[in-house]
Amino acid sequence: MEKVEYLVVGCGLSGAIIAERIASIEKQKVLVIDKRDHIGGNVYDYKQYGITVHKYGPHVFHTNNKEVWDYLSKFTEWYYFMYRVKAFIDGKEVNIPFNLDSLYKVFPNTLAQKLEEKLLNNFKFNSKIPILELKNSSDNDLQFLAEYIYEKVFLGYTVKQWGVKPEDIDSLVSARVPIYISKDDRYFTDKYQAIPKNGYTKMIENILNNPLIEVRLKTDFKDVKNKIDYDIMYFTGSIDELFDYKHGKLPYRSLNIEFKKYDKEFMQSGPQINYPENYDYTRSVEYKYYLDEKSDKTILSYEYPCEYKDGKNERYYPIPNEDNQKLYKKYLKELLKLNNARRTGNPRWIYVLGRLGDYKYYNMDEVVEKALMLAKEKL
Ligand SMILES: Cc1cc2nc3c(=O)[nH]c(=O)nc-3n(C[C@H](O)[C@H](O)[C@H](O)COP(=O)(O)OP(=O)(O)OC[C@H]3O[C@@H](n4cnc5c(N)ncnc54)[C@H](O)[C@@H]3O)c2cc1C
Structure with missing residues (x-):
């Protein structure tokens, strides 16, 4: 069995930041695994026809939290962007x-x-x-x-x-x-609003750029949990999965995101148009607007909300209602039980965090704030 001191499950913003904090503060090695074939979790982006495309839907960073802003600014330059x-x-x-x-x-x-x-x-x-x-x-x-x-x-x-x-x-x-009650047409009114100049993936790559951090992609926790021994695990996957769904599955809403390329310079008047009335999709997004990228082509995505089905699509939005909160709390109790057992011989300690771990819709800045807070408390 492979032995590590620190294991981080999930290489989204939460996992990457925790790994960076462990490596920088504790100066310890940390292994980060992710079941996907890329880093960044839901903020992952890539370039196509000179346009930065957000694979899991459009992401605009916005916050009033200076600490969060300053922390991320160590890893990226920003393109200042007021979302409309x-x-x-x-x-x-x-x-x-x-x-x-x-x-x-x-x-x-x-x-x-x-x-x-x-x-x-x-x-x-x-x-x-x-x-x-x-x-x-x-x-x-x-x-x-x-x-x-x-x-x-x-x-x-x-x-x-x-x-x-x-x-x-x-x-x-x-x-x-x-x-x-204003003529202000900005979608967000936070003090800091921007998009990483070289994309979110590059920013995450910079966060992980530490010789003490090893990233293993295409590695699902469930396949390696009996092969990797750890002292402390930071788990950013869905908390029900951690306990083999023993109390039932936490429901999520998913999206079928359809991407289309057009041989035209622009298709719509701005980055995002919502469709509350007609059409089956909720919004269409034109990506070249986000970093003001020039191309004679354009790429749009159309979002079709749908039910989350295990293994078939992605968990996008936790569904906030009383029953689901009760179910989530059952898993939190399991976590407490597991960590308490440490005193009676279980050498491991598990922290659960992130939008899937906390079963909560978080904006990016909230995820960063929580990861930094946890690092401050525990490291
Ligand atoms: C459509 C959409 C648009 C959004 N737009 C914005 C926006 O404009 N502005 C904003 O501030 N926020 C936005 N958000 C929120 C933002 O995406 C999240 O706050 C952030 O990505 C959460 O980061 P995370 O690391 O907690 O989770 P994730 O990014 O989901 O990372 C979790 C990682 O864990 C991995 N994982 C899960 N289970 C396992 C397992 N068993 N084994 C191994 N790996 C595992 C996953 O593959 C994933 O990579 C948006 C969210 C959605 C859904």
Whole structure:
């Protein structure tokens, strides 16, 4: 049996950062395995026709956390990028989040003006108001607007995205769909917004660039768990898998992402167009916009949400509801039991982290923050 002190399962952002911290702080060797044939996990990107394509859907880095920003900045230069997203509603491209300008795109001028005034009178300028809050207002016009946004922006998109009725979705997810009381058309408002200048894969490669770190790809934990002995494991895969699904499988939503190349310079007016109403896909993404890359061709992806099926597609989004949280907590208890057993002879210690380990949708900056925090506590 091969023996290592530190084993990291998963070479996404979480795994790469933990490995880097172990190598830099502890000055110890660390073995990183990943079942995929590439590093980077879901932020993996590659070049085609001079265009950087994000294999697992578009990724724009955004954060207010300076520590996270400074940490990643050691491994990449940035292309500063303010994300702007449009939705195709009633045949028109409208700013998303729906904002004061969007009113004038979809309604006649007088109505748009009236709604704008009411919004400004009732809510703080520059605030993001969750759609549900608007719906609960006593003003008929605001209720009408809430209903419009709910129907045209939220309902169709959410039903497609999650394959369920919006009422069945955790209110945290519904709250992600706001109306923006502003003319600011940026999708995110964080202080730092950018994309690694040479791509995410290169950034991860730089994070892993330490002679103490060994990466083994195409290596699934389940195939090697009886062949590699470790003292401490950082596991960034799905927590149910770690315990052989003994309490059942944690459900995920997946995506079928279809990539198309066109022999044209541009296909759409910006990087991302959402389709809440028509079409089976939820959004189309034109990749050359992200790093302002020049090519006489263009590459787009179309996302078709679907159910996650083990071995058939990828785990993309944990499904946040009470039952799934209960199931997740059962696995957390198993982890505690396992680690407690250490005191009675089990020499191993396991930490579980990342979007799959915590069964939580995390933006990239949250994943970085959590990995850095864990490293600070444990190393
Ligand atoms: C479609 C989509 C778009 C997104 N866009 C954004 C965005 O614009 N901005 C943003 O901030 N965030 C975005 N995110 C979130 C971002 O992708 C995640 O926060 C981040 O990639 C999570 O990193 P991670 O290392 O925790 O997980 P992952 O990237 O999933 O890495 C886990 C790794 O573990 C490996 N693994 C799993 N099980 C095993 C096993 N048994 N054996 C070996 N290896 C295993 C996997 O192959 C994978 O490489 C998006 C997410 C999705 C789904």
